[in-house]
Amino acid sequence: NxxxxxxxxxxxxxxxxxxxxxxxxxxxxxxxxxxxxxxxxxxxxxxxxxxxxxxxxxxxxxxxxxxxxxxxxxxxxxxxxxxxxxxxxxxxxxxxxxxxxxxxGCGPEASKLCFNKVTTKLWLSALGIDNTPYRFLCANTAEETAKARDALKRWGAIFIKASNQGSSVGCYKVTEEATLAQVLDKAFRLSPYVLVEKCLTVRELEVAAYTYKGELVITPPGEVCAPADTFYSYEEKYAENSRAETHVVAKDLSDAQLGWIYEASKRAFIGLQLKDLSRIDFFLTDEGDIYLNEVNTFPGMTPISMFPKMLQNQGHDFNVYxxxxxxxxxxxxx
Ligand code: ATP
Ligand code: MG
Ligand code: MG
Ligand code: MG
CATH class of the missing domain: 3.40.50.20 (Rossmann fold)
Incomplete structure (x- = not known):
């Protein structure tokens, strides 16, 4: 049967x-x-x-x-x-x-932990995995949003993120205090917690971490390049006229950087008790720091998406896997 x-x-x-x-x-x-x-x-x-x-x-x-x-x-x-x-x-x-x-895919607990951008960060820190500097706001009140204003002063540019979205929905780059309140309103309409991150100038690297015939596989990082005037937004991910470029294997990474990403991915996969699949995303800053940005427990598998391409590049047919x-x-x- x-x-x-x-x-x-x-x-x-x-x-x-x-x-x-x-x-x-x-x-x-x-x-x-x-x-x-x-x-x-x-x-x-x-x-x-x-x-x-x-x-x-x-x-x-x-x-x-x-x-x-x-x-x-x-x-x-x-x-x-x-x-x-x-x-x-x-x-x-x-x-x-x-x-x-x-x-x-992942069980309820790992899914919940990874989908919430706040708990992901708490868990990553507990596992000793570097992640982007941040504050988090648990209400759209004057007292809480003052944290975002302080972060903007301190970091010059910030990313405001609704804590429970993907595909860049609810992600906004803010460089001026005048737009801050409006952006926070939008983010809080989408989620009860809002993350404020330091905006970094980065290369965006992604690995596929998955179980193939019983063994954990972590691919070498691929890279997504958003156009210089924006970030990897919903439009750049899915629009017909997207200008984003993807590379299944990122170029010009040192052995030390590759090793760091491999170890962090493995520690995240095991520590968060992921199952079957995930796409783990990293930021490499101009200063050479690497941060784990997020863990996607059910990564996209659209024509632009990296997860299926990275499996293929590893010699693993998706249907066999x-x-x-x-x-x-x-x-x-x-
Ligand atoms: P996904 O579709 O991968 O699930 P997401 O909606 O969970 O994405 P993030 O990956 O956290 O959101 O952020 C979306 C994009 O915003 C990133 O791919 C990157 O281009 C940009 N970005 C996010 N945080 C930062 C940051 N701190 N500094 C610079 N750019 C950032
Ligand atoms: Mg995500
Ligand atoms: Mg996602
Ligand atoms: Mg992402």
Whole structure:
């Protein structure tokens, strides 16, 4: 019998559309595996699942996927291909844990820790991994936002980030105090915590960290280059006319820098108890300092995205990698 795989995409976050493109990639890859049978459903912003013909579907506690006419099909494995809420935030994974269904990617706790940019930093510091200097604000009050004003004075330029977004949604560069209040309002509308980071002039390096046939693999860093007049914003990530460039392998890094990134990635993967996949992003400053920027527990798999390209470059076919994870997870549960 083929393994019944349920691919869930969409979801309620600002990255709903990006998730559909990630799911397109995963679907195409898994169609190459004859022993897997894929069903794809899209989650609406309200949390309902719809199949390709728009019909309502429901995953119930008997681990069957129901149709509105009462018929049902078994589910052996779930791929929560959702960026942001409720996938990358760990909420869907909690539900799958309760159902006892194996799934692709990090568990609820690691997902939650990594998706929240504040807890990521606290955890990284606890693991002894350098990260960008920051303050964090827990309310949009005069007292709290004074911290952002002080940071701007001290650092000259800052990055304001909503703590629970991806794809650069809720990220704003601020260089003038006059715009600060307005930007903070926008960030606080998206999330209850807001991060204020020192704005660094950087090269942006990313590694894929994943489990291939039972072994942890950390690729050499690739690089994304945003145009000089902006940063790696939502538009530069996904717009048709994006000017961003990507390099699957970053050039001109010293052995010491490569070693540092490798060790930090490994420590983050193990310390945060990641599972199956992640993309770990670094900043290399003009002064030669390296900071871990963030851990993406369900990285994008769109045409511009680095994660699939870095696997490919490592000689690892995505479908072979994912099918192996699926078979061993299903065998362990059986
Ligand atoms: P992703 O799509 O990778 O999940 P994200 O939304 O989680 O991204 P970040 O990676 O934290 O957000 O920031 C988005 C982009 O903003 C970075 O790729 C970089 O171009 C820029 N950026 C973020 N923080 C800084 C900083 N402290 N200094 C300079 N540039 C920054
Ligand atoms: Mg991110
Ligand atoms: Mg992300
Ligand atoms: Mg990022």
């Amino acid at each position: 083929p393994i019944q795989v349920l691919l869930i995409c969409g979801g309620g976050s600002s990255e709903h559309e990006v998730s559909l493109r990630t799911a397109d990639f995963i679907e195409r890859e898994l169609q190459k595996c004859g022993d897997l049978q894929l069903t794809r459903v899209t989650m609406s912003a309200e949390g309902q699942l719809h199949d390709g013909s728009g019909k309502l579907r429901e995953l119930r506690s008997d681990r069957l996927l129901y149709s509105s006419n009462g018929s049902a099909q078994p589910v052996d494995y779930v791929i929560p291909a959702i960026h942001g809420y409720p996938g990358e935030t760990g909420d869907l994974q909690s539900q799958l844990e309760i159902l006892g269904l194996p799934y692709y 994912l099918a192996d994870l699926i078979r061993s997870a299903v065998n362990q549960t059986a």
